[in-house]
Amino acid sequence: MKPAPKPAEFYQRDRLWQPPAHAPNYKTSVPRSPRQALLSLQGSMSEITGPVFGHDDIAPLDNDLLKNYAKTGDPVGERIIVHGRVLDENGRPVPKTLVEIWQANAGGRYRHKKDSYLAPIDPNFGGCGRTLTDENGFYYFRTVKPGAYPWRNWVNNWRPAHIHVSVFGTAFAQRLITQMYFEGDPLIARCPIVQTIPDPKAIEQLIAPLDMNAAIPLDSLAYKFDIVLRGRRSTLFENRLEGN
Amino acid sequence: MPQPLNYLKETPSQTAGPYVHIGLAPGAAGFQIFERELGWDIAGPDAPGERIRVEGVVLDGTGAPVKDVMLEVWQADANGIYPHPEDPRAAEVAKGFRGWGRVITDFETGVWGFDTIKPGAVTGRNGRIMSPHLNLWIVARGINIGLNTRMYFEDEDNAADPVMNLIEQAHRRETLLARKVAPGQYRFDICLQGDGETVFMDI
Numbered sequence: 001m002k003p004a005p006k007p008a009e010f011y012q013r014d015r016l017w018q019p020p021a022h023a024p025n026y027k028t029s030v031p032r033s034p035r036q037a038l039l040s041l042q043g044s045m046s047e048i049t050g051p052v053f054g055h056d057d058i059a060p061l062d063n064d065l066l067k068n069y070a071k072t073g074d075p076v077g078e079r080i081i082v083h084g085r086v087l088d089e090n091g092r093p094v095p096k097t098l099v100e101i102w103q104a105n106a107g108g109r110y111r112h113k114k115d116s117y118l119a120p121i122d123p124n125f126g127g128c129g130r131t132l133t134d135e136n137g138f139y140y141f142r143t144v145k146p147g148a149y150p151w152r153n154w155v156n157n158w159r160p161a162h163i164h165v166s167v168f169g170t171a172f173a174q175r176l177i178t179q180m181y182f183e184g185d186p187l188i189a190r191c192p193i194v195q196t197i198p199d200p201k202a203i204e205q206l207i208a209p210l211d212m213n214a215a216i217p218l219d220s221l222a223y224k225f226d227i228v229l230r231g232r233r234s235t236l237f238e239n240r241l242e243g244n
Numbered sequence: 245m246p247q248p249l250n251y252l253k254e255t256p257s258q259t260a261g262p263y264v265h266i267g268l269a270p271g272a273a274g275f276q277i278f279e280r281e282l283g284w285d286i287a288g289p290d291a292p293g294e295r296i297r298v299e300g301v302v303l304d305g306t307g308a309p310v311k312d313v314m315l316e317v318w319q320a321d322a323n324g325i326y327p328h329p330e331d332p333r334a335a336e337v338a339k340g341f342r343g344w345g346r347v348i349t350d351f352e353t354g355v356w357g358f359d360t361i362k363p364g365a366v367t368g369r370n371g372r373i374m375s376p377h378l379n380l381w382i383v384a385r386g387i388n389i390g391l392n393t394r395m396y397f398e399d400e401d402n403a404a405d406p407v408m409n410l411i412e413q414a415h416r417r418e419t420l421l422a423r424k425v426a427p428g429q430y431r432f433d434i435c436l437q438g439d440g441e442t443v444f445m446d447i
Contacts, residue, residue: 102267
């Protein structure tokens with residue numbers, strides 16, 4: 001058995017790279033953004049630890065959205081594989097971490113009692129999945145490509161096709177929820193939620209390229225989406241956390 | 245030109261949106277899909293400690309409850325131990341204690357709540373003892389990056405807590421105190437913006 005790692009901190013989150021709380025073109029952020037500055041906290045045991053998940057928590061089909069809610073057959077839509085790696089800012093894989101996704105169906109309709117969009121529910125599509133990364137940080141899902149959908153922000157706003165992604169990492173300080181977009185979608189540049197991110201380079205990091213190498217001939221296309229979590233400080237600093 | 249640093253950049257956050265429940269609490273979205281939904285059992289049935297219930301609402305800048313929020317809780321057991329390999333005492337953590345929970349608000353009222361045990365004090369940086377607290381992470385439609393805060397207990401001595409004492413304006417420390425409303429029951433309202441705004445943290 002490997003010895004338990006020594007306590008370590010994480011690189012500071014780059015708040016100029018991340019979207020600000022207050023981004024007025026995304027209207028709901030106006031009343032839901034703090035006005036006071038955040039209190040900066042150096043990592044303690046409360047921040048550098050986080051929940052641990054195992055294979056007991058999930059079922060084998062949980063990462064297969066083509067099958068995990070199938071009632072009478074497969075869902076309608078473009079069959080795709082979404083795959084990638086979870087890494088930290090040092091480029092190290094994050095193994096055995098929980099990745100959860102949710103999305104609309106091929107017509108842009110969510111299976112949610114609060115979604116009243118007129119596009120129909122697909123009886124064979126639930127729209128959520130989850131998996132653990134393997135020992136090298138790899139994960140994959142099988143699903144259908146979600147459709148764009150309209151939302152009440154400006155009068156005629158449409159979300160680009162997207163998949164919501166939730167990742168844990170090894171520490172509560174790494175907890176992240178984001179959205180994955182699809183290469184070439186002209187709605188990306190028009191979306192006020194995408195545009196909450198100030199740096200165009202950062203937006204590119206959310207756009208999954210078509211990955212023909214991972215496509216399965218006569219079966220599914222594939223998109224590759226790597227996720228980067230905050231980097232853990234190297235051993236150089238590790239003995240500073242508890243003492244001095 | 246200096247050498248490039250070659251660090252990767254953290255993936256940018258995006259809002260969890262109004263339908264976060266589909267992925268993270270599908271039962272609440274209106275359908276059953278997973279054998280086990282995660283996050284409903286923080287402490288497990290066997291962990292020792294005082295059983296408590298925490299309830300509250302999240303309020304927006306107009307004073308209205310936010311009805312589509314999701315909160316996650318991360319806490320130590322009654323002895324102040326986190327069930328995580330980087331806690332030096334992790335081997336002694338209470339049996340079945342998970343430390344992590346996930347709750348959503350009632351769609352009609354905006355009230356959320358969870359059952360757990362009261363955490364013990366945890367050793368913080370430089371050996372300083374942190375008063376018992378829950379770590380909270382809040383996401384919702386309109387929140388572009390998850391908000392971190394802590395919940396402390398009004399019936400504990402928090403005067404020496406090193407994080408409380410980092411808050412420059414003493415009156416703002418009270419925004420992190422849960423009120424005891426009955427034996428074993430606490431109320432913790434979170435105010436996103438404006439008067440009484442909760443202290444949020446960059447951790």
